[in-house]
Amino acid sequence: MTGILVYSEDLDLQLQLLSKGRELSNNLAAKLYALVIGSNVEGHVASVLNYSDAVITIENKSLEHYDVELYKIGVVEAVKRVNPDVILIGATKFGKELAARTAAALDAGCMTECISLNIDKEGNLLAERLIYGGSSIALEKSRRKPHIAVISKNIFKRLEPSTKVAEVLRLDTDHPKSKVQILEKREKSKSDTGLEEASIIVAAGRGFKKKEDLDLLRELSSILGSKIGCTRPISADNGWLDEWIGISGKKVKPRLYIAFGISGTIQHAAGIRGSQIIVSVNQDEAAGIFEISDYGILGDLYTILPALIKVLKKVKKTES
Amino acid sequence: MIISDWKVRDVDEIWRLCDLVKIVVLVKDIPDLTDIKIGQDRRPILVSVKRKINDLDKRALESAVQLKEKYGGEVVTLSLGDEKTRTTILDALSSGADSAYIINDKELIGLDALTTAKVLSFALKKLAPFDLVLCGEMSLDTLSSQIGARIAEILNISQVMYARRIDLVGNKIKVERELEYCEEVVEAELPAIVSVIREINEPRIPSLMNIMKAKRKPVIEWDSKTLGLSVEELKKLSAIEILDVKAPLVERKRIMIKGETPEEVAEKLVEALRSEGVLRDLQ
Numbered sequence: 197m198t199g200i201l202v203y204s205e206d207l208d209l210q211l212q213l214l215s216k217g218r219e220l221s222n223n224l225a226a227k228l229y230a231l232v233i234g235s236n237v238e239g240h241v242a243s244v245l246n247y248s249d250a251v252i253t254i255e256n257k258s259l260e261h262y263d264v265e266l267y268k269i270g271v272v273e274a275v276k277r278v279n280p281d282v283i284l285i286g287a288t289k290f291g292k293e294l295a296a297r298t299a300a301a302l303d304a305g306c307m308t309e310c311i312s313l314n315i316d317k318e319g320n321l322l323a324e325r326l327i328y329g330g331s332s333i334a335l336e337k338s339r340r341k342p343h344i345a346v347i348s349k350n351i352f353k354r355l356e357p358s359t360k361v362a363e364v365l366r367l368d369t370d371h372p373k374s375k376v377q378i379l380e381k382r383e384k385s386k387s388d389t390g391l392e393e394a395s396i397i398v399a400a401g402r403g404f405k406k407k408e409d410l411d412l413l414r415e416l417s418s419i420l421g422s423k424i425g426c427t428r429p430i431s432a433d434n435g436w437l438d439e440w441i442g443i444s445g446k447k448v449k450p451r452l453y454i455a456f457g458i459s460g461t462i463q464h465a466a467g468i469r470g471s472q473i474i475v476s477v478n479q480d481e482a483a484g485i486f487e488i489s490d491y492g493i494l495g496d497l498y499t500i501l502p503a504l505i506k507v508l509k510k511v512k513k514t515e516s
Numbered sequence: 517m518i519i520s521d522w523k524v525r526d527v528d529e530i531w532r533l534c535d536l537v538k539i540v541v542l543v544k545d546i547p548d549l550t551d552i553k554i555g556q557d558r559r560p561i562l563v564s565v566k567r568k569i570n571d572l573d574k575r576a577l578e579s580a581v582q583l584k585e586k587y588g589g590e591v592v593t594l595s596l597g598d599e600k601t602r603t604t605i606l607d608a609l610s611s612g613a614d615s616a617y618i619i620n621d622k623e624l625i626g627l628d629a630l631t632t633a634k635v636l637s638f639a640l641k642k643l644a645p646f647d648l649v650l651c652g653e654m655s656l657d658t659l660s661s662q663i664g665a666r667i668a669e670i671l672n673i674s675q676v677m678y679a680r681r682i683d684l685v686g687n688k689i690k691v692e693r694e695l696e697y698c699e700e701v702v703e704a705e706l707p708a709i710v711s712v713i714r715e716i717n718e719p720r721i722p723s724l725m726n727i728m729k730a731k732r733k734p735v736i737e738w739d740s741k742t743l744g745l746s747v748e749e750l751k752k753l754s755a756i757e758i759l760d761v762k763a764p765l766v767e768r769k770r771i772m773i774k775g776e777t778p779e780e781v782a783e784k785l786v787e788a789l790r791s792e793g794v795l796r797d798l799q
Contacts, residue, residue: 206696222680238774249660250784261700262695264665264668264675264677265668265674265675272583283646288696289677289678289694289695289696290696292661292662292665292697293661293664293665293675293677293678294665295662296629296661296662296663296664296665296666297665297666297668297669297675299629299630299632299662299663299666299668300633300667300669301669302667303630303753304630304755305628305629305754305755305756306629306630306660306662306756307756308659308661308662309659309660314606322759325658325659325753326655326659327658327659327761328547328549328552328560329549329553329656329657329659329696331560332552332553332554332560332762332763332765333761333762333763333764334758334760334761335758335759335760335761335762336756336757336758336759337756337757337759338755338756339755339756339757347737358663372562375673375674375704375705375708376674376675376676376702376703376704376705376708377702377703377704378701378702379666379690379701379702379703380700381698381699381700381701382698382699382700383697384697384698384699396794397761409628414716420795428714431699432714432715433715443659444714451794452743452789452794452795455776462549462550463656469764472794473789473792473794474665474768475785475789482634486770486772487766487770488766488768488769489768489769489770490768490769490770490792491769491772491773491785491788491789492770492771492772492773493772493773493781493785494772494774495778495781499778500778500782502778503778503781503782504782504785504786506779506782507783507786508782508786509723511786
């Protein structure tokens with residue numbers, strides 16, 4: 197019997213990939229394996245029991261940190277044990293380096309940033325993936341097993357858990373001392389901005405001149421009950437907000453996305469392509485964002501934004 | 517396992533006290549993404565598109581040059597490219613690289629990540645001994661972000677990805693790196709391969725004098741023969757095939773909302789959004 201092996205240290209993402217894995221496993225008549233690796237895996241294992249046929253656990257004190265060299269040994273051991281046709285790995289930063297490292301160890305191919313997965317008649321894995329900064333989609337075929345695909349969050353939907361409970365297979369692995377040692381680790385303040393789940397997002401680009409001006413956006417956001425997003429320069433360069441939206445940041449799919457002062461680089465566009473309606477406000481007639489918008493307003497965000505706040509307040513008042 | 521069954525050399529063999537000997541920067545020249553137009557058939561048109569060095573690789577180069585300025589040694593670039601790479605690579609030589617190695621072989625164009633990493637590892641073997649290999653966290657054209665990690669595995673050297681700061685401490689490299697959940701400061705044995713993120717630095721703008729000097733710096737071209745590679749074996753090993761590339765269908769309405777005053781524009785927008793049904797929380 198063939199198998200599909202699914203790994204992500206991010207539980208939500210792993211459940212989404214297991215849900216997709218379930219669909220593929222039905223096509224392939226394959227067994228669905230969830231792989232859990234770490235120094236304390238109990239909670240994670242419990243959460244995937246109803247999403248897989250078997251859970252492979254690798255628990256070891258040396259796996260406390262995300263050390264790619266040591267985790268790779270775990271994934272390779274699991275692959276040797278169950279010999280899967282398909283391996284799905286969550287595209288977190290760590291997942292990406294782990295997938296590539298594991299693929300090299302297995303002399304296997306690997307497809308990253310996949311946005312769709314299918315099995316062809318010969319049993320090969322087909323994937324669509326974003327390329328050219330996200331402006332194009334390549335259709336690729338993995339023609340040798342194991343087929344490895346790396347997938348971001350929110351590409352596939354998480355299904356309801358099954359009533360069937362998976363068996364648990366514990367693997368003992370040896371992990372030699374890593375060539376990389378951790379000196380310091382700072383957990384990031386879990387600033388879960390909820391962008392990935394938001395139904396409305398208002399977002400800031402370089403059209404904003406000062407950090408304080410984001411208060412305007414916050415006011416609009418509180419009226420709409422939305423989340424606030426931004427482009428990479430606003431977050432990574434200016435440090436005004438914690439997370440950005442784009443190919444290298446969060447990928448969002450709200451029903452309404454309003455972009456203020458965002459030029460619309462292809463990297464940013466790739467992060468918002470799943471939005472139902474896109475609105476953009478920009479001073480530059482030639483801004484690329486208008487090309488990918490449903491509604492565009494050519495104008496200064498510093499006049500449009502206050503006007504929009506005023507109008508929405510009025511609407512809300514007359515209707516409440 | 518014909519190709520993967522070797523290591524460059526043991527880590528102990530390269531043991532050294534403090535000074536750096538050689539930093540190799542992996543530099544990919546990619547199409548200028550802002551220059552790519554989409555044709556009638558929805559396929560991207562790449563023929564006349566300008567090429568430039570992948571932005572993240574430029575930042576890796578800047579890090580290498582800064583390390584060299586601090587600790588000495590030499591900075592060389594390594595690219596898997598073609599004829600055009602000769603021109604693109606001048607930018608790296610102007611920005612502080614001492615010499616450039618280009619693998620220029622028609623047979624080696626369009627390889628997948630698996631085989632690309634093998635070829636680059638062969639070339640790195642030829643460039644050894646080195647202390648450090650630097651590269652961008654991904655190339656912005658193919659977005660595959662695999663090469664660094666694959667090379668670490670093939671050469672059995674330390675792997676540290678997503679660096680936002682790099683320094684040398686004794687005979688080890690100290691790196692600040694960033695994941696979604698945490699920031700880490702790690703120490704890695706040399707030789708190591710380190711990938712950098714955009715925030716690591718702003719690459720310098722080369723002076724006119726350095727641009728002139730760059731033209732006299734050595735550019736060495738290699739092909740599969742010089743590297744002792746069997747093209748046939750590589751092609752057999754390749755696992756991923758690209759079947760098609762198309763721009764996604766953008767089905768957006770592209771309606772421009774106009775009005776005499778900002779208020780009028782805002783009112784029209786709110787009206788439009790309400791009829792789309794996307795303002796239902798407000799309704």
